[in-house]
Amino acid sequence: LAPVYSLYLMRLEDIKKVLVIGAGTMGHGIAELFSMSGYQVYLSDISQDILDNALNKIRWSLEKLQEKGQLKEDINTILSRIKTIVGLNTIVSDADFAIEAIVERIDLKRQIFSKLDELLPPHAILATNTSSLSITKIAEATKRADKVVGMHFFNPPVLMQLVEVMKGEKTSDETAKLTYDLAKKLGKTPIMINKDIPGYVVNRILGEIISASCILIQRNLADYLTIDSIARYKLGFPMGVFELIDYTGIDVNYHVSKSLEEYGIKSPCVTLFEEKVKKNELGVKTGKGFYTYPVPGKYNKP
Numbered sequence: 001l002a003p004v005y006s007l008y009l010m011r012l013e014d015i016k017k018v019l020v021i022g023a024g025t026m027g028h029g030i031a032e033l034f035s036m037s038g039y040q041v042y043l044s045d046i047s048q049d050i051l052d053n054a055l056n057k058i059r060w061s062l063e064k065l066q067e068k069g070q071l072k073e074d075i076n077t078i079l080s081r082i083k084t085i086v087g088l089n090t091i092v093s094d095a096d097f098a099i100e101a102i103v104e105r106i107d108l109k110r111q112i113f114s115k116l117d118e119l120l121p122p123h124a125i126l127a128t129n130t131s132s133l134s135i136t137k138i139a140e141a142t143k144r145a146d147k148v149v150g151m152h153f154f155n156p157p158v159l160m161q162l163v164e165v166m167k168g169e170k171t172s173d174e175t176a177k178l179t180y181d182l183a184k185k186l187g188k189t190p191i192m193i194n195k196d197i198p199g200y201v202v203n204r205i206l207g208e209i210i211s212a213s214c215i216l217i218q219r220n221l222a223d224y225l226t227i228d229s230i231a232r233y234k235l236g237f238p239m240g241v242f243e244l245i246d247y248t249g250i251d252v253n254y255h256v257s258k259s260l261e262e263y264g265i266k267s268p269c270v271t272l273f274e275e276k277v278k279k280n281e282l283g284v285k286t287g288k289g290f291y292t293y294p295v296p297g298k299y300n301k302p
């Protein structure tokens, strides 16, 4: 007998194939993480160039982990579980769990979710890695709002321990619990957030720290290096505030700030970020942001 899936019958072990949409800053790391945990992964983006670049980054990261004895399998075995797909089509229609990690724009996310709803089987859970947008609004683009959930990883997903799991208004407890358990199976420490709040909890706190830092810069009260030294050597952060923005991408931070504005949360950093984005100074990925980096696109100290 073919398995009959309903939300209540879907168990963690039923998740075999995972679709990751977006192979950029976060998506490639999320795909790497799922593949390292034994899942078959479809990694989708709009061009083969982006996907090839993502595979290079995954290989680099796996080599780093291998050097430190942190891989249970060889690199090629892990990579062989990742199948790249240009666009979204029926090839992905056997995925049990999808996670979207595209740019932080609600119109584009809603388009993707509507498409996923058409393509994926009824039991599949549709997660978003959004860090600021409403899960409820994204879920409205589907006919399965009970199976739409937030699953927010942090950069780099393979190294950062925390995952926020966020419920939209209609997300079922079963979907949230399954996503929470899945994060645990990936070796992470998930936290459940029961209210659909913009920016989840981490980015609300981080946003305040970043905002305070931007105000100090704009008023000429401190420079980047001073703020970053205080963050590292007094507050105990692993990276300085502006170093972290460079690392996560100034464009990513810009879109997060812009989307939070729609919820009435104003960030004093928008102008500062916008100037950098216009000059394509996006941080580590372009080799220049608030600092310059010797090897653009690779994690390296400023």
Ligand code: 3HC
Binding pocket: 060, 061, 062, 064, 065, 130, 131, 153, 154, 155, 156, 158, 159, 160, 203, 238, 239, 244, 248, 252, 299
């Ligand atoms: N995969 C594998 N290895 C990696 C890696 C990756 N993706 N990224 C870095 N590494 C490696 C480094 O290359 C380095 O290797 P080495 O020992 O051979 O030189 C090693 O990890 C350790 O790096 P470092 O000693 O240079 O630096 P750290 O000990 O500081 O660790 C870090 C690196 C884990 C990135 C640490 O700096 C850190 O935790 N930074 C803060 C990151 C953070 O806060 N992320 C969340 C941002 S917010 C977010 O993502 C939300 C979104 O919505 C915007």
